[in-house]
Amino acid sequence: MSIVQLQNIRKVYDTKVAVEDLSFTIEPGTMFGLLGPNGSGKTSSIRMMIGITVPDSGTVSLFDKPFTRSALGRVGYLPEERGLYKKMNVLAQLTFLGQLHGLTAAVAARRATLWCERLDIVEAIPKKTEDLSKGMQQKIQFIAALLHDPDLILMDEPFSGLDPVNAFLLMSTLVDLCSTGKAVLFSTHRMDQVEKFCNSIALIHRGHLILSGSMREIKSGYPRNRILIHFEGGDAFLQHPCIESVTRYNGHAEIRLRPSATLADDAQSLLTQAIQHARVSRFQVMEPTLEEIFIEKVQETLPVKTGKLSMAQLEKEGGGDIDA
Amino acid sequence: MHNVWLIARREYVERIRTRGFLITTVMIPLIMGGLLFGSVFVNSKSVSEAHIAIVSSDSQLALDLQSELQQQQAVRMTQPNSSKVTRLTVDAMSIGPDTRAILDQELKSDDLDGYLWITAAPTLANSEPGRPTFLFTPRSPEQDSLRGTLAAALGPILMRRQLANRGILASDANSILQPVDIRVTQAPHVDNRESSQIGVFILFFLMYMVIMLYGMNVARSIIEEKTSRIFEVMLATIRPEEMMAGKILGVGSVGLTQVAIWLTAALLISAGGQGIHVTLTVAQVVYFFVYFILGYAFYSSIAAGLGAMTNSEQELQQLNLFLVLPLLVCFATLMSVLTYPDSTMARVLALIPPFTPLLMYLRVSLGHPKHWEIFASIALTSASIYAIVWVSSRIYRVGVLMYGKRPTLPELLRWLKYS
Structure with missing residues (x-):
């Protein structure tokens, strides 16, 4: 029912x-x-x-x-x-x-x-x-x-x-x-x-x-290709070949891995390298966040706009209309 | 139906409890009564005292006039409707060298309200005295009304003199000049028309005011609900029609309660005390409530529609012409319907729904409408109330969820098509 x-x-x-x-x-x-x-x-x-x-x-x-x-x-x-x-x-x-x-x-x-x-x-x-x-x-x-x-x-x-x-x-x-x-x-x-x-x-x-x-x-439809890492020290490990893109913040970084059949192994190898360069306080492997999935989906279904869409932009687009 | 009852009861209880209700219930009769008594009081005060001087070389004429004025005044005082009698103080004086200057001075300093200057006429050839000439100088144009009083007093005096000249005894002259006194009595089984007219007029005014006041209250309470957005919670359980009906019933009951309080108080006061006497028949009161309810339903459902399409009191103000205009037409025709309740114009107007509640009520109370006219007026008004409720509830249903700009006419028509 x-x-x-x-x-x-x-x-x-x-x-x-x-x-x-x-x-x-x-x-x-x-x-x-x-x-x-x-x-x-x-x-x-x-x-x-x-x-x-x-x-x-x-x-x-x-x-x-x-x-x-x-x-x-x-x-x-x-x-x-x-x-x-x-x-x-x-x-x-x-x-x-x-x-x-x-x-x-x-x-x-x-x-x-x-x-x-x-x-x-x-x-x-x-x-x-x-x-x-x-x-x-x-x-x-x-x-x-x-x-x-x-x-x-x-x-x-x-x-x-x-x-x-x-x-x-x-x-x-x-x-x-x-x-x-x-x-x-x-x-x-x-x-x-x-x-x-x-x-x-x-x-x-x-x-x-x-x-x-x-x-x-x-x-589960999405690969666990996101890594959140909190660290102190050198960041040379961010040059690791399995990394597709990195967003740097103060004291931590969000990493997206290249598509591959061995994502779990890639993550392990990245962690090994990171430990050699820096003191790691947190290392988390995860699926994309809902927000990322949402943005990706919007870009798929709608005519592609230049640049990366963010939630804020989406809201601006919709916000002008009457929420009736 | 249960929901309508709940909404109406909430509306009623919340409104009755407010300080505003208490204040209008007490203040409006106080203000109206105050105005009524105040105007009577002011009327009786303003012209009631007058001080005039009579200047004449013929001192006997001056004295006669003085006593005649006082006598006439005494007679008038004993009559009913004596509120308008002017209390005169009369000085008789002979002509001195600077009398006019002194009197003018007194006029200026408000000690005197006017003076009458009598110039004796030269004696005619047949040794009869000629008619003296009279010149009245009032302090201001308002005192001009004293001229009539003076003329009325002078008439008998001059006549008495002429009669005396022709050798008629003073006592005979008095009996000849005895004023005619017609008393007024009431025919059996005919109600006192004037006091009933006053009663009906008061009820008419009451109806006008309450319809106006509470019609606007319906509109205002809908706007209030739009701004507080409570209606969305309500619409999740009940229909817009139920909400509108509940509102109209609830607010209307408050109006009826208020009128009932006023009427009861008025009846108690007029039963207990003297003073202004208002007589109303049972039929007049019953018809009052019938036409009051019709009128209220008519105008408040228009108001509900207006409230639903506006978003603020200011916007409502611009639209309330639709409410006020028909009521104003009633007011404009009030006097003529009051005087000729069975004229063709009154008969036609009283059958047009927006005017029916007020004008037909007047006709029923004061004129002699045919039975079919009463029936037709109620039927026509009820039918148009039904139509207005239909339109208003449609506007309400859509309008209540709309905010932003006020709808244009084509948009409104489109709203009517939504179901």
Whole structure:
């Protein structure tokens, strides 16, 4: 059974194609990362999953059934643009939002209090929302999406603007929920978050799906040809013949090895040489990062531009458009 | 339906609790009452005291005029509607060498409001005294109204003199000149039209104000939700139509509550105290609520549409002409409908939906509309409310997710085609 199934979704706003031929599925118990630069169609896709907008073509299925509004009782949604009633008391607000999701007032209020305890914001309960800090408001919103114990949790950029401590708190909450069999989808443009927590991803760029599947599958399709080395001393070993390119930083370097059938041996030989020249404090052989894979994929599928694309450039391209 | 109820209840509870609601509930009647009593008070004060001087070589004429003025004033005081009576202080004086200079000086220093200069006419050939000439010098044009009072007092005096000249006894002359007194009484089973007109007018004004105020509140609360972006959370569970309906119902109930508070207070006050008496029949109150609800639904759904296509209060200000204009037309025709509630113009206007709530209400209260007219007005307005809600909810559905520039007309038409 799959929680979400998108098939050939397409959505056009006036002249701008927001999403084109997008398909993926989310299984129960999955932490699913929806990735892409700003304006790539993440929010549009999420909105179509919950019927805020309707796709021009293609089908959306939730919980193995074609989309109906009755399924929304099992979905929790944290929109990218946070919004709460500013003048409302926090508990009243959470109760109200819980009631809209079909809870009784009593149950909603009890769960709201429990969640506030869990997320360490008990002191916010009697306050007005507008008196809270932005981070606290974000936690309230986070709670609002989870009050009714949804089976599918959709989080649009859930960690933007949060400090690392709180971001970690929310992330581990999501991981907990995921381990109880809920499906969590979160969208982000931060590849490192995805790399750490997600077991399944979809990469989109300009409304097109570029890459999708489980993290392990995707990574295993790439050779372990990246080396991260932290060292002190001479850097003559960087002239080793198996090295294709090097990026030097202060105290460390990122190395890309030449394609070869014996990558593991090449890495060993490089390490041997490095030890002779310098004091090595870290030596790690790995697959390309998600960011590298993403950039590579974008360059493959789109007309090649001169020079190397970076995330920042991609964002600049997409950022001007309406993220609708 | 449950969602509509939840939204409406939240809207209602949150609004009732605000200080703004308390303030408008208390302040608006206070301000209106204050204005009403204030204007009465100012009216009774401003012209109520007047000091005039009568200058005449014929001192008897001056004295007669003085006593006649005082007598007439005493009569007028005893009559109802006596708020406008001017309390006169009259000085009679004979002509001295610099009388005019002194009087002019007093006028200048505001001690005097005007003086009447009587010049005796030369005796005619048949030894009858001629008519004296009168010259009134008011301090300012406002005191010109005193001229009428003076003329009314002089008439009987001169007549009495002429009668005396013709040998008629003073007592006979008095009985001849006895003023006619017509009393006013009320026919049975006809309501006091004037006070009911005042009552209806107050209700009309109330309806106008509340529709205006709360219609704009609907628009404003939609904009507020757009700026706080809460609607996106809401749209993840409920339909835009439910949200709009809930909003309109919730805000409207607040308006109804406020009107109910005002009406109850007004009834209690007019039952308990004297003063301004407002009589309203049960039918007038019932029709008031019927047409109030129609009017509110009509204008607030327009407002909801306007709110959905704008992003800020400033933008809304530019569009609120659509709300204000029809209401202003009602106001412009108010006086003529009030006076001739069954004229052709009133009958036609009252059937046009934007004007129906206010004007048909006036006709029902004061005129004699036919049954089919009442029925048609309600049916037509309901049908157009349905149409407006349909259009507005479509605009709402798309507009609420749009931000950035305000839509152009062709864009709006395209929004209507989205389903």
